[in-house]
Amino acid sequence: MKKFKGKNVIVTGAAQGVGKETSIMFLEEGANVLMADINNLKLDGIKTEISRYIDQVHLMKVDISKQEDISLMINEIINKWGSIDCVVNNASVSLTKNMMEITIDDWDKVLNINVKGTFFIMLKAAKEMIKAGNGGCIINISSIAGLNGRPLFLPYAASKAAVINFTKSAAIEFAKYNIRVNSVAPGTIDTLMWEYVYKNLSKINNSDEETIIKNWVDRIPLKRLAKPKDIANAILFLCSEEAEYITGQTINVCGGLSIV
Ligand SMILES: NC(=O)c1ccc[n+]([C@@H]2O[C@H](COP(=O)([O-])OP(=O)(O)OC[C@H]3O[C@@H](n4cnc5c(N)ncnc54)[C@H](O)[C@@H]3O)[C@@H](O)[C@H]2O)c1
Numbered sequence: 001m002k003k004f005k006g007k008n009v010i011v012t013g014a015a016q017g018v019g020k021e022t023s024i025m026f027l028e029e030g031a032n033v034l035m036a037d038i039n040n041l042k043l044d045g046i047k048t049e050i051s052r053y054i055d056q057v058h059l060m061k062v063d064i065s066k067q068e069d070i071s072l073m074i075n076e077i078i079n080k081w082g083s084i085d086c087v088v089n090n091a092s093v094s095l096t097k098n099m100m101e102i103t104i105d106d107w108d109k110v111l112n113i114n115v116k117g118t119f120f121i122m123l124k125a126a127k128e129m130i131k132a133g134n135g136g137c138i139i140n141i142s143s144i145a146g147l148n149g150r151p152l153f154l155p156y157a158a159s160k161a162a163v164i165n166f167t168k169s170a171a172i173e174f175a176k177y178n179i180r181v182n183s184v185a186p187g188t189i190d191t192l193m194w195e196y197v198y199k200n201l202s203k204i205n206n207s208d209e210e211t212i213i214k215n216w217v218d219r220i221p222l223k224r225l226a227k228p229k230d231i232a233n234a235i236l237f238l239c240s241e242e243a244e245y246i247t248g249q250t251i252n253v254c255g256g257l258s259i260v
Pocket residue numbers: 012013014015016017018019036037038039042062063064065089090091092093113141142143144185186187188189190191192193194
């Protein structure tokens with residue numbers, strides 16, 4: 001029996017990386033998945049890859065920093081499949097920059113997407129879950145950068161700290177409706193976001209990219225970057241029945257990086 005047969009799931013940032021992998025794993029397990037991303041071209045580009053799930057999937061261009069896009073996305077899944085069972089709030093932007101050069105526009109961009117976008121998707125989806133009365137599950141993707149001070153990632157790290165924190169508040173608020181809210185905090189994942197980070201670190205530190213990557217991976221106790229599947233495995237577990245007593249938690253999926 002497929003674990004998520006008949007469940008209706010939203011995944012944001014679904015055109016690549018963790019969001020794409022998570023969507024495909026939910027599809028394999030029988031779920032209907034609304035795959036949302038701001039990058040329409042990239043979403044179009046994965047149509048062949050997911051063609052065998054054509055009846056279970058809905059691709060949608062959504063900018064999560066826009067309230068009207070969030071409302072349209074929630075309406076779309078309700079009109080198409082009738083309810084929302086799980087939300088994976090995965091879309092986000094990174095910012096790697098010297099702290100002394102951070103601008104107000106940098107803050108606005110990071111907070112509008114990573115914090116307010118994530119929060120309002122959670123809120124609007126929870127309202128539908130409450131209306132339907134069947135509980136639900138919300139996963140907010142944070143980062144281990146949200147656990148510590150990170151001067152070269154300051155607004156990003158602060159945004160992910162906010163995600164970890166509001167996940168706890170929401171878990172308390174929504175527990176009475178059997179809506180569980182958890183967070184997954186990845187370490188470093190081998191995706192285009194990591195490529196953006198190490199290229200910028202190379203410029204900031206005036207060091208070649210190979211050295212930046214080698215030094216970074218050397219610090220990880222398990223001595224490798226995460227694959228998107230490592231993160232998706234934790235997300236699907238938290239959404240499964242096996243995790244029915246887990247709420248308000250952050251699971252660090254980081255090869256041990258958070259403890260060194
Ligand atoms: N890659 C890492 O090393 C790393 C580390 C820790 C945490 N994370 C977190 O994991 C999650 C997935 O990261 P990833 O590496 O797959 O990232 P990624 O950059 O590969 O993918 C992010 C996706 O989000 C989409 N997106 C960006 N802004 C959007 C918006 N306004 N509206 C809708 N979609 C938008 C992008 O188009 C992209 O497809 C993110 O929340 C990220 O912060 C990543």
